[in-house]
Amino acid sequence: MSVKQEDAVKRPIANFPPSVWGDQFLVYDQQEDQSGVEKEVEELKEEVRKEILQALNLPTEHTNLLKLVDAVERLGVGYYFEPEIGQVLQHFYDAYGDKWTGGATSVWFRMMRQHGYFVSSDIFNNYKGKDGAFKKPSDDDVMGLLDLYEATYLRVPGEVILDDALAFARGRLDDISKDLSLTNSIVSKQIQEALTQPLHKRVPRIEALRYISFYQLKPSHNKPLLKLAKLGFNLLQSLHKKELSQICKWWKCFDVPTNLPYARNRLVESYFWSLSVYFEPQYSESRMFLAKVFAVATVLDDTYDAYGTLEELEIFTDAIKRWSITCLDILPKKIKLIYQMLLDVYGDMERILLKMGKAHHLNYVREAMTEYVRCYLKEAKWANDGYIPTAEEHKEVATTSGGYKFILIASFAAMGDVITDETFKWALTMPPLVRACCVIARVMDDIVTHEEEQERIHVASTIQCYMKEHGVTQQYAYALLNNKIEESWKEINHESLKCKDVEMPVIMRVINLARAMDVLYKDKDHFTHVDEELINHIKSLVLDAVVV
Structure with a gap:
């Protein structure tokens, strides 16, 4: 197909909003010498470490x-104290x-299960x-x-028992949050934030910032720990800034707004998503790779x-399967650029893995x-034929086309010795832990995007499939699927406790991917329609230092 013919084809263009960031992250200003800060961090770490280990030997201090x-x-x-924390919890158990x-x-209970x-x-x-109901706590035990x-x-x-405890605690906290005497108090703010998003569903880096501001107001706060948290946040933020600058330079070379104007230009948001999956310094290479994968997957x-x-997508899917630079010759102009992006991303990671002696992990x-793209093609065929699959048919394809299984497996690249061939093989079988996370991603995405997507030629969403098959209203389908999300979270909890042969860093990637959905796709599609909430999250994590 010639370029003219390519441009003349009628396409289901979505007119996505442009990026809100411009080039502001392109340049990384090297911070002044950080050696003084690093020395102070080491001293504070030692102080907190001693405190932890001393208390361990005193049962009265447990x-x-x-x-x-x-x-x-x-x-x-x-992450500064992983051996010590492991020692404490094992001792408690x-x-x-x-x-x-x-x-x-x-x-x-929460710490042990976590x-x-x-x-x-x-x-x-x-x-x-004695009546079997939860006792009303005293007014001062909020x-x-x-x-x-x-x-x-x-x-x-x-x-x-915990379902009942949740209903009881949520009801009581809701009542307390409406108490006029508590309005605007720190406690009231904590309650409202918890009711909006419980701790278990929060992205760790966002929670760290939120908790620093609360912890410093506690009269009993640990001063060395608070200072360590602030200095540690800022030190790590400078690394995150540097990473974002590097991948922005890489992305700029492809000039997505000009060359692929139909696509979402979401490199910065992709980095935030990756940062939600792992923020620790040892995962720097993995994090940058995953951010690129998110951006290209978008x-x-x-x-x-x-x-x-459909014809173009069939050629493209086949080219991805063949994975060869020679495929560039057969692809349409715009799709050729995406293929080049993919070869570039994987080529960079291959060089990194080669040094680690793990190049085969890329396979x-x-x-x-x-x-993942085969499932995309299946959905494209359904959309082309106007076919609405059964809920079961849709689930089997959409759980993979949602991308989270692929993203999880991509997140393992360059994570170190904790990742083995067995880790990849386990994840590729879509075990229950991974499936539960994929269900959360697919359903949360569909709930907030399906109405906008159905304004153009688009595959039926989970919502449409449920409505058609069960003859229910949209609101009923929402309620059913929101309940499915909660059940999937329980499944994640259960599997993370059961999978004794799966390392905790691997389990945490799954949990953090689910948590990212609770920020990016809760109530609306914040990733596509970037709003103040997401802008503030990104600025606070990679731009604004914490005042020490």
Whole structure:
């Protein structure tokens, strides 16, 4: 097809909004010498480390130690103390098992489950009265109620006691948040934020910023820990700025707004998404690769959904399967550029993996991508034929075309020795842990995007499939699918506790991918229609330093 013919084809163009960022991240201003800050961070780390290890040997201090470790993690500096935190929680499990005898039971339960210890929820029977109902807490124990609420989000399927505890805690907190005497108070703000988004669904880097501002107002805060959190945040932010600048330069070479005007130009948002998956310094190469993968996957999505003809997409899918530079000759002009992008992204990662002696890991990532685009093509055929699949048919294809299985597998590249061939093989089989995360991604995306997508030729969404097959209203389908999201979170919790042969860093990639959806696709499509909320998140994470 000639360029003129290509331009003359009637296409389901979506007219996506342009990028809101311009070139502001292109240049990275090297910070002044950071050696003084790094030295102070090391001293503060040693101070906090000593405090943790000293308290470990004093059973009377175990409740305070639990709260300290929780604060360390919520303040975003847990990665400084991974061996110590592991030691503390293992000691707690060995010493107490399911029978925690200290205070802050809800915090203990949440922390143990977060770290893979399948402790029993029976301990919450102590919160009930003789009538079997949860006891109303005293008016001055609002934080205890908030802790109970947060703990319930670590529940697994069938855990009725925690379902009941959630309903009880949410109802009470809702009432308290409306109390006029608490309006605008710190406690009221905490409650409202928790009711909007529980801790378990929060992106860790955003939670660190939020918690720093709350923690410093606590009269009992640990001063060395607070200072470490602030200095550590700023140090890591300078690395994130540098990474974003590097990938912006790479992206600029392709001039997406000019060359692919039909596609979403979302490089900065893609970096934020990647940063949500892992923020720690040791994952720098992985994070930049994943940000590029997100950005190119967005262009792929728009090419299959809102640009390509069925014939073009069939040629493109075949070229991806063949994976050869010779395929460039057979592709239409715009699609040729995307293929070049893919070769470029994977070529860079191949060089990195070659140095690590793991170049073959890229084969697994390409296998996942090939499966992903095959599902895109299947959906393009459905859209072309005007076919509305059954909910089951749709689920099998859409769970993969949502991209999260491919993204998860791509996120493993260059993560280090924790990732083995077995890790990739496990993820490629779509095990229950991965499937639950993919369901959350697919359903949350469909709920907020389907109406806009149906204004053009587009494959039927999960919503349309449910409505047609079950003869239900749109609102009923929403309720059904929102419940599916909550059940999938329980499944993630359950599988993350069950999968003993899967390393915790791998499990955390799955959980953090689900958390990213709760920021980017909750209530609206923030990724496509970038608003103040997402702009503020991005600015606070990669532009604005914390005042120390």
